[in-house]
Amino acid sequence: xxxxxxxxxxxxxxxxxxIAAVQAGVRYANRYDVVVMALSAQCRxxxxxxxxxxxxxxxxxxxxxxxxxxxxxxxxxINTGNANAGTGQQGMADARNCCQSLAELTGVSADQVLxxxxxxxxxxxxxxxxxxxxxxxxxxxxxxxxxMAAKGIMTTxxxxxxxxxxxxxxxxxxxxxxxxxGAGMIKPNMATMLAxxxxxxxxxxxxxxxxxxxxxxxxxNRITVDGDTSTNDCCMLVASGASGVxxxxxxxxxxxxxxxxxxxxxxxxxxxxxxDAEGARKFVTVQVNGGADSQECLKVAYAIAESPLxxxxxxxxxxxxxxxxxxxxxxxxxxxxxxxxxxxxxxVALVNQGGLAPDYTEAQGQSIMSQENIELxxxxxxxxxxxxxxxxxxxxxxxRINASYRS
Amino acid sequence: xxxxxxxxxxxxxxxxxxIAAVQAGVRYANRYDVVVMALSAQCRxxxxxxxxxxxxxxxxxxxxxxxxxxxxxxxxxINTGNANAGTGQQGMADARNCCQSLAELTGVSADQVLxxxxxxxxxxxxxxxxxxxxxxxxxxxxxxxxxMAAKGIMTTxxxxxxxxxxxxxxxxxxxxxxxxxGAGMIKPNMATMLAxxxxxxxxxxxxxxxxxxxxxxxxxNRITVDGDTSTNDCCMLVASGASGVxxxxxxxxxxxxxxxxxxxxxxxxxxxxxxDAEGARKFVTVQVNGGADSQECLKVAYAIAESPLxxxxxxxxxxxxxxxxxxxxxxxxxxxxxxxxxxxxxxVALVNQGGLAPDYTEAQGQSIMSQENIELxxxxxxxxxxxxxxxxxxxxxxxRINASYRS
Numbered sequence: 065x066x067x068x069x070x071x072x073x074x075x076x077x078x079x080x081x082x083i084a085a086v087q088a089g090v091r092y093a094n095r096y097d098v099v100v101m102a103l104s105a106q107c108r109x110x111x112x113x114x115x116x117x118x119x120x121x122x123x124x125x126x127x128x129x130x131x132x133x134x135x136x137x138x139x140x141x142i143n144t145g146n147a148n149a150g151t152g153q154q155g156m157a158d159a160r161n162c163c164q165s166l167a168e169l170t171g172v173s174a175d176q177v178l179x180x181x182x183x184x185x186x187x188x189x190x191x192x193x194x195x196x197x198x199x200x201x202x203x204x205x206x207x208x209x210x211x212m213a214a215k216g217i218m219t220t221x222x223x224x225x226x227x228x229x230x231x232x233x234x235x236x237x238x239x240x241x242x243x244x245x246g247a248g249m250i251k252p253n254m255a256t257m258l259a260x261x262x263x264x265x266x267x268x269x270x271x272x273x274x275x276x277x278x279x280x281x282x283x284x285n286r287i288t289v290d291g292d293t294s295t296n297d298c299c300m301l302v303a304s305g306a307s308g309v310x311x312x313x314x315x316x317x318x319x320x321x322x323x324x325x326x327x328x329x330x331x332x333x334x335x336x337x338x339x340d341a342e343g344a345r346k347f348v349t350v351q352v353n354g355g356a357d358s359q360e361c362l363k364v365a366y367a368i369a370e371s372p373l374x375x376x377x378x379x380x381x382x383x384x385x386x387x388x389x390x391x392x393x394x395x396x397x398x399x400x401x402x403x404x405x406x407x408x409x410x411x412v413a414l415v416n417q418g419g420l421a422p423d424y425t426e427a428q429g430q431s432i433m434s435q436e437n438i439e440l441x442x443x444x445x446x447x448x449x450x451x452x453x454x455x456x457x458x459x460x461x462x463x464r465i466n467a468s469y470r471s
Numbered sequence: 472x473x474x475x476x477x478x479x480x481x482x483x484x485x486x487x488x489x490i491a492a493v494q495a496g497v498r499y500a501n502r503y504d505v506v507v508m509a510l511s512a513q514c515r516x517x518x519x520x521x522x523x524x525x526x527x528x529x530x531x532x533x534x535x536x537x538x539x540x541x542x543x544x545x546x547x548x549i550n551t552g553n554a555n556a557g558t559g560q561q562g563m564a565d566a567r568n569c570c571q572s573l574a575e576l577t578g579v580s581a582d583q584v585l586x587x588x589x590x591x592x593x594x595x596x597x598x599x600x601x602x603x604x605x606x607x608x609x610x611x612x613x614x615x616x617x618x619m620a621a622k623g624i625m626t627t628x629x630x631x632x633x634x635x636x637x638x639x640x641x642x643x644x645x646x647x648x649x650x651x652x653g654a655g656m657i658k659p660n661m662a663t664m665l666a667x668x669x670x671x672x673x674x675x676x677x678x679x680x681x682x683x684x685x686x687x688x689x690x691x692n693r694i695t696v697d698g699d700t701s702t703n704d705c706c707m708l709v710a711s712g713a714s715g716v717x718x719x720x721x722x723x724x725x726x727x728x729x730x731x732x733x734x735x736x737x738x739x740x741x742x743x744x745x746x747d748a749e750g751a752r753k754f755v756t757v758q759v760n761g762g763a764d765s766q767e768c769l770k771v772a773y774a775i776a777e778s779p780l781x782x783x784x785x786x787x788x789x790x791x792x793x794x795x796x797x798x799x800x801x802x803x804x805x806x807x808x809x810x811x812x813x814x815x816x817x818x819v820a821l822v823n824q825g826g827l828a829p830d831y832t833e834a835q836g837q838s839i840m841s842q843e844n845i846e847l848x849x850x851x852x853x854x855x856x857x858x859x860x861x862x863x864x865x866x867x868x869x870x871r872i873n874a875s876y877r878s
Contacts, residue, residue, distance in 0.1 A: 117807040118800030118825075150796050152826035185793025186827055372779075372865075376873035386592025389557050393525030400524040418525070419559035420593055458779075460867040460874075466780055467787035467867075 065461055066222050067347040067436050068339035075210035076228040076239050078262040080104035080304025084204035085216030088197035090190055091145030091183060096216035098194055100166070100201040101140040101260060106305045109137040109178070110273040112280045114297040120149035121159045121189075122179040123298060129163070129175040135269040138176040139166055140260060140300060141194075144219050144245075148181040148189040158191040165195040169202065180298055182245065182258055183219055214243040217258055220465060221245050225336040229329045233318055236309050238265045240326060244333040246297075246340075257284065259299040259333055265322060266305030271312060275326055276301040283330035287338050287454045301326075338454045343461030346378045347437050351452045354444040360397045361451035364442060367395035375458030378438065383429025385414045392442065404445030409433065472868055473629050474754040474843050475746035482617035483635040483646050485669040487511035487711025491611035492623030495604035497597055498552030498590060503623035505601055507573070507608040508547040508667060513712045516544040516585070517680040519687045521704035527556035528566045528596075529586040530705060536570070536582040542676040545583040546573055547667060547707060548601075551626050551652075555588040555596040565598040572602040576609065587705055589652065589665055590626055621650040624665055627872060628652050632743040636736045640725055643716050645672045647733060651740040653704075664691065666706040666740055672729060673712030678719060682733055683708040690737035694745050694861045708733075745861045750868030753785045754844050758859045761851040767804045768858035771849060774802035782865030785845065790836030792821045799849065811852030816840065 081103055088098040103109065111130050113123050130137065141162060148155045163177035181189065214224035226243040246257025267275070280299050303311075311322050339347055350369050355361035368374050371391040377384035388407055393400070407415035410432040414424055432438065488510055492503040510516065518537050520530050537544065548569060555562045570584040588596065621631035633650040653664025674682070687706050710718075718729050746754055757776050762768035775781055778798040784791035795814055800807070814822035817839040821831055839845065 116797060116800040117804070118796045118809050147793075150793050150822075150826060185797065372869075373873055376870050379870065380874035382874070384592075386554075386557050389525045390523060390592065393523035395524075397524070402525050415557075419557060458870060460870045462779070463783050463786065463865060463867045463870055466783035467789070 065343050065345050065459065066340045067344050067456075068336075070223060072211060072214065072224055072226055073228065075214070075226045075241050075243070076230065077207035077210065078239060078241050078304055079207070079264050079306035080107055081262045081302060082205040082207050083209035083213045084201040084206070085209065085212040086197045086201045086204060088143070088193045090143050090193055095145075096212065097144045098197050098201060099142040099213045099216040100198070100205065101142075101213070101302075102205050103138050103140070103302055104304055104306070105138070107137070108135045108267065108269045108272050108303050108305075110135060110269065110276040110301045111178075112276055112299045118150065120147050120181060121151055121155035122148050122181045125156065125159045125163065126178040126180060126298060129178055133173070133175045135272070136176060137178050138172040139170065140178050140180065141166055142180040142217055142258065142260070143183075143189075143194055144217055145183040146181060146187055146189050147183045147185045150186040151188055154188060158189040161191045162189075162194050166198050169198055178300070180258055182217065210241055210243060213260070214245075217243065217245040219245065220342060221340055223340055225333060225340065227329050227332045227336070229325050231321060231325050233309055233321070236307060238263060238307050238309050238322065238325075240329050242329055242333050244337060246337045257297055257337055259284065259330075260302075261300065261326075261329065261333075262302040262304065263326075264304050264307035266308065266310045267303040268312065272301060272303050275323055278323065279327045279330040282327055283334040286452060287334045335454055338456050341456035342465045343459040343463075344456035345436070345459055346457040348378060348455045348457065349437075349439045349452060350442070350455060351439065351450065352442045352444065353450045354446055355449040355451070356447035358449055358451055360446070361444070361449055362453070363395045363397055364392055364444065365451055365453040367391045368440065368442070369453050369455035372458055375455075378433070378457035379459045381430065381433040383409060383414065383426065383433045385420070385429075388440070389415065397444075401445070406443040406445070408441040408443075410439050472750055472752050472866065473747045474751050474863075475743075477630060479618060479621065479631055479633055480635065482621070482633045482648050482650070483637065484614040484617065485646060485648050485711060486614070486671050486713035487514055488669045488709060489612040489614050490616035490620045491608040491613070492616065492619040493604045493608045493611060495550065495600045497550050497600055502552075503619065504551045505604050505608060506549040506620045506623040507605070507612065508549070508620070508709075509612050510545050510547070510709055511711055511713070512545070514544070515542045515674060515676045515679050515710050515712075517542060517676065517683040517708045518585070519683055519706045523704075525557065527554050527588060528558055528562035529555055529588045532563065532566045532570065533585040533587060533705060536585055540580070540582045542679070543583060544585050545579040546577065547585050547587065548573055549587040549624055549665065549667070550590075550596075550601055551624055552590040553588060553594055553596050554590045554592045557593040558595055561595060565596040568598045569596075569601050573605050576605055585707070587665055589624065617648055617650060620667070621652075624650065624652040626652065627749060628747055630747055632740060632747065634736050634739045634743070636732050638728060638732050640716055640728075643714060645670060645714050645716050645729065647736050649736055649740050651744060653744045664704055664744055666691065666737075667709075668707065668733075668736065668740075669709040669711065670733075671711050671714035673715065673717045674710040675719065679708060679710050682730055685730065686734045686737040689734055690741040693859060694741045742861055745863055748863035749872045750866040750870075751863035752843070752866055753864040755785060755862045755864065756844075756846045756859060757849070757862060758846065758857065759849045759851065760857045761853055762856040762858070763854035765856055765858055767853070768851070768856055769860070770802045770804055771799055771851065772858055772860040774798045775847065775849070776860050776862035779865055782862075785840070785864035786866045788837065788840040790816060790821065790833070790840045792827070792836075795847070796822065804851075808852070813850040813852070815848040815850075817846050
């Protein structure tokens, strides 16, 4: 199951970035499982990585290489089928080996190849298979291959995920294209998935990193499927500069415009993950308003978004406001005055001042809950801060998938 | 589904406590749904209540009455089928009304009747039906009715839960008997369920409260089914003094003996809840050793015990150590050195120093995971503190139950 539309809009190529997806047989035959993104020498790359204390070998290496090469990555080397996580020193050697091979093949230094892996944890990476597939990948590099790459990085995803946006500035066009993968083991801190985003804007390394951090904070760090943070998550942002448009602090309007564009693209990608959440029947927006600070809004939003009882009620299209109240009540907000709390389901007032709203009818609630897109709005009445989190329901299919897939 | 044995051992009567269970038709016909426990004038009662900010009306009232009557409760009035939660001022009036009626019927003051409700949230309590059932309950009071009471407080429970323990002291016997209910919406903070425990020991109010608090901390506050804390949880401890044995600080040996007895009874009751967890196929003990403090041990234990991915792997009898590692890694322990971590599945070393244990075989892991009782032991290598938490798996049946039951 998944929610939302099936088809991907066209993904626009980014000048300075070429892509190939090939079949290396990492875990399964006849499946595109190795993706190479080749970046021009002008490209600058920023990255944000998982906060999980158990980092997979490629995450450790990509973070290290990004630093030592000062963002001058020339290749992103991505495989699915094997996460190269929990593999110790052997895993580090295998990841290094793959990067080294591609570096030798292309004449760049090893730390200009950043590795990314997703798939089963705890099995040795078949580095040989990946290395063997690299010459074929070099031959297949093309600018217009984003869709293929989006397919090539899928694991339990049921559909490829990507988005392109652009803006005009003084007759010149800037484009941003991104792809992402992820369907389970999804929870912020950061970005519990892989995402690769590129733009043809010209952006210096430090600003690029700041733009990425902000965009991730309000997109991938605002989604949850099951509260489980993976060991392999990375989100990379590449700026090729090929459009000739420079983004920097001298033109703050353009910077703000670009930042909005990037944030919206990231939010769009993050939402696609939730649409494709394992076993999802519902796409749920949890908006918490009236908080004293961001942290308490997020506590309430995640208590709701990760409550198995709220999530199973969502699956059942049951407007079970008692479970929502109970989740808010245990969210750990100090001195919460429950008599100030309102809850809205779409436009319908469900709870008013901590009790059932006087005009609410079960038929109203049912009618909204039976839709695929559900908006829950909580008013805390404590201040002016708002936060929004996106999540899915918890269905029998989620259990079926995760009781059979060895992730 | 449930795990462990089906049958309840005999529950021993406690002199000074009489019990009746009657059919009041609160939600369903032909079901014992109102339980009255009548306490002798010598009884002292202690209580611990839910930490959820949304407290049900009976919780608010029971806490208040327990204080104003200084623990001299004469009746505990329990109903299932309706939690009287999220019912505002009306709910308070309904709860007060029930207590007042029983007080008038029996000639005690209203604050000597403590109300407890469990069941559906957000619907008005049918106080009339409960009041109408009270005279019949008075006629049915008997000392040996604990099993009937255990059945009378069930909601989604598939079996009654109770335990009796006793000890001899200088030729005199002290007995403790307790019953509990709960199967979903189970998570500490405190005691996400109802429990009623009585002893014939003679214990002053303040000590009784302290003994209860300690016992709850290591029993009901160490279990989780789904991380959802309910709005109605209460655990009450009654001491009738009828045995003539005084427990106080003058005989510290006896006090320690009794405290152990009580703690073990409470742990036994808490474990029964986990055995009967909604949809449970597995009874899982998560022991975390080698922590620097209790809090970090509990963070790790709960990250594992509440991870949907670990729980679905348990359902599938899959020794998926990658998911356990990932849960530990996101538990939020500062400066966690993953290279020190060992994981044991029963007696089998699964992870050694952060990587797969060299001698581990999948067959070993599978063989232990296929059992009903599973013990996970995590060694953090940071200090000397240990904590143990009990949990269940996450099965399709859990989703089915909670996608249909309106709790």
